Amino acid sequence: MDAVCWLLGLLLHSLPCWGQAVPHTGDHGAFQPQSALTDMEFTSVSSYRGPGNNDSRGNKELPIILWWSAGLFPHFPGDTERIDCHYSSCLVTSNRKVQLYKRTSAIIFYGTDFRAYEAPLPRLPHQTWALFHEESPMNNYVLSHGPGIRLFNYTATFRRESDYPLTLQWLPSLQYLLQPTAVSLQEKNRWRRAGLAPVLYMQSHCDVPSDRDRYVQELMKYIEIDSYGKCLTNKPLPERLEDTSTATGEDGEFMSFVARYKFHLALENGLCSDYMTEKLWRPMHQGCVPIYRGSPSVADWLPNSHSAIVIDDFPSPRKLAEFIMALDSDDAEYSRYLEFKTPSKITNLRLLEGLESREWGVNDMSKPNYLNGFECYVCDQENKRLASERTHRHNPHLHPPPSPKMANNSHMGCPLPSPGYGEVEEVHPNDSWLQMWPQDYWQSLDQAEGLDSLIRLNESDPGLLWHHIQKIAMRRAKGH
Numbered sequence: 027m028d029a030v031c032w033l034l035g036l037l038l039h040s041l042p043c044w045g046q047a048v049p050h051t052g053d054h055g056a057f058q059p060q061s062a063l064t065d066m067e068f069t070s071v072s073s074y075r076g077p078g079n080n081d082s083r084g085n086k087e088l089p090i091i092l093w094w095s096a097g098l099f100p101h102f103p104g105d106t107e108r109i110d111c112h113y114s115s116c117l118v119t120s121n122r123k124v125q126l127y128k129r130t131s132a133i134i135f136y137g138t139d140f141r142a143y144e145a146p147l148p149r150l151p152h153q154t155w156a157l158f159h160e161e162s163p164m165n166n167y168v169l170s171h172g173p174g175i176r177l178f179n180y181t182a183t184f185r186r187e188s189d190y191p192l193t194l195q196w197l198p199s200l201q202y203l204l205q206p207t208a209v210s211l212q213e214k215n216r217w218r219r220a221g222l223a224p225v226l227y228m229q230s231h232c233d234v235p236s237d238r239d240r241y242v243q244e245l246m247k248y249i250e251i252d253s254y255g256k257c258l259t260n261k262p263l264p265e266r267l268e269d270t271s272t273a274t275g276e277d278g279e280f281m282s283f284v285a286r287y288k289f290h291l292a293l294e295n296g297l298c299s300d301y302m303t304e305k306l307w308r309p310m311h312q313g314c315v316p317i318y319r320g321s322p323s324v325a326d327w328l329p330n331s332h333s334a335i336v337i338d339d340f341p342s343p344r345k346l347a348e349f350i351m352a353l354d355s356d357d358a359e360y361s362r363y364l365e366f367k368t369p370s371k372i373t374n375l376r377l378l379e380g381l382e383s384r385e386w387g388v389n390d391m392s393k394p395n396y397l398n399g400f401e402c403y404v405c406d407q408e409n410k411r412l413a414s415e416r417t418h419r420h421n422p423h424l425h426p427p428p429s430p431k432m433a434n435n436s437h438m439g440c441p442l443p444s445p446g447y448g449e450v451e452e453v454h455p456n457d458s459w460l461q462m463w464p465q466d467y468w469q470s471l472d473q474a475e476g477l478d479s480l481i482r483l484n485e486s487d488p489g490l491l492w493h494h495i496q497k498i499a500m501r502r503a504k505g506h
């Protein structure tokens with residue numbers, strides 16, 4: 027029950043947004059849940075004491091970790107819990123009363139909720155900040171700027187360079203790729219002759235940083251695309267599938283409807299290294315070939331060298347369309363793209379090892395979820411740091427202090443949004459994408475720099491953010 031309430035809270039959290047007419051809405055809806063988290067079934071994993079944990083301290087002696095984003099606090103009921111991790115133990119709480127306690131050694135933030143104007147200030151030098159951000163970068167561009175991400179000492183993001191990487195969070199298991207078997211090619215060809223387009227597009231959120239619709243619109247000039255959903259719609263969904271609660275990933279009827287298509291357009295809402303979502307994995311699960319744009323390094327994670335068509339490998343939408351049409355009429359070559367449904371054809375070791383070695387599970391009760399996993403990562407790191415600080419204090423000559431640790435752009439670092447097709451100079455000044463995303467990106471840099479300035483000046487009122495942003499802007503205008 028509590029878990030359900032919590033998940034509801036997560037689904038409903040609003041995303042206040044500064045300085046722009048159009049609020050962020052997150053990229054969720056019928057065809058795109060906003061995060062793997064919302065699909066996860068949670069139990070409160072209060073304790074999975076690792077074999078290396080011989081921490082015998084009582085609760086009153088443990089360091090405290092504060093979840094600043096209380097909505098994500100992964101324990102029920104109550105607001106405080108002892109956690110016994112791989113090597114050590116901590117108290118975790120969502121009660122902000124402990125913010126300025128000496129014992130509070132780390133604060134965990136949820137990226138989507140992180141607001142510079144609500145940051146816990148003053149930032150105490152003994153406290154580390156930890157960032158959990160599994161969602162789209164579009165939800166908070168502050169974190170894609172150096173001054174924003176460097177505020178954090180530990181991260182769990184989709185980037186493989188993150189301290190606690192969530193790169194394959196949208197891929198529940200290897201089985202998910204292998205099962206079910208694809209609709210047979212004969213049947214797919216039958217559907218083609220009956221009038222189905224070779225390519226499916228289904229999107230519920232149109233105005234996104236990656237500006238995907240501009241590309242798809244151009245592609246539509248050269249190849250037939252059936253577009254359901256809310257963006258570039260040219261076909262109605264069968265009535266029984268119009269109910270948005272059915273038209274999600276795992277509904278059987280919905281599945282068999284989309285699985286008839288040979289190709290699915292799969293364009294992420296943001297184009298960041300290692301940001302891959304169900305957009306990529308779900309068509310593969312359904313036995314269709316994704317036509318993908320998203321992470322520029324997606325090839326690093328694909329089952330083999332011929333399991334997706336990567337848009338950026340083609341010089342133009344026209345060339346891409348020609349390639350798809352050739353595959354559409356070449357059964358043998360098309361079938362090669364679905365070979366990954368056979369276990370022996372999944373040859374990418376990085377993918378196999380990534381799935382094998384991650385300690386968290388997706389809908390897997392035998393493993394911790396990644397929220398509990400990350401808080402334990404932070405707990406063990408903090409206890410290690412506190413221990414080396416103690417040894418240093420006792421004998422500064424023999425033991426150097428632990429070296430500081432902080433994140434950098436390799437933990438997030440999504441680039442300035444650019445048009446999905448063509449050059450930014452060619453986009454009409456009235457264009458809604460142009461008015462929204464590049465501006466949001468640069469305003470987020472202002473916020474990151476403003477917060478950095480608040481922290482350096484040891485301010486205790488985050489409301490002074492606007493004042494600091496103005497001062498920075500004035501200095502910049504004067505050419506400093």
Ligand SMILES: *[C@@H]1O[C@H](CO)[C@@H](O)[C@H](O)[C@H]1NC(C)=O
Binds near residue numbers: 078079080
């Ligand atoms: C138990 O913890 C102490 C430090 O508190 C450490 O020195 C020792 O190696 C640990 N023992 C094991 C078996 O991990």
Ligand SMILES: *[C@@H]1O[C@H](CO)[C@@H](O)[C@H](O)[C@H]1NC(C)=O
Binds near residue numbers: 153154177178429
């Ligand atoms: C944590 O990050 C902050 C800001 O980036 C830095 O000043 C501080 O030294 C870091 N703390 C530790 C313990 O590494």
Ligand SMILES: *[C@@H]1O[C@H](CO)[C@@H](O)[C@H](O)[C@H]1NC(C)=O
Binds near residue numbers: 187435
């Ligand atoms: C950025 O962080 C990564 C991973 O934490 C680290 O390996 C790298 O050295 C850092 N880069 C810089 C320039 O500090």
Ligand SMILES: *[C@@H]1O[C@H](CO)[C@@H](O)[C@H](O)[C@H]1NC(C)=O
Binds near residue numbers: 456
């Ligand atoms: C652009 O926007 C302005 C003001 O909203 C409007 O007057 C003008 O007609 C628009 N131009 C186009 C081409 O849509």
Ligand SMILES: *[C@@H]1O[C@H](CO)[C@@H](O)[C@H](O)[C@H]1NC(C)=O
Binds near residue numbers: 148484486
């Ligand atoms: C920062 O501010 C806090 C309270 O506002 C104060 O206790 C602390 O001494 C200040 N730190 C520095 C380095 O000035």
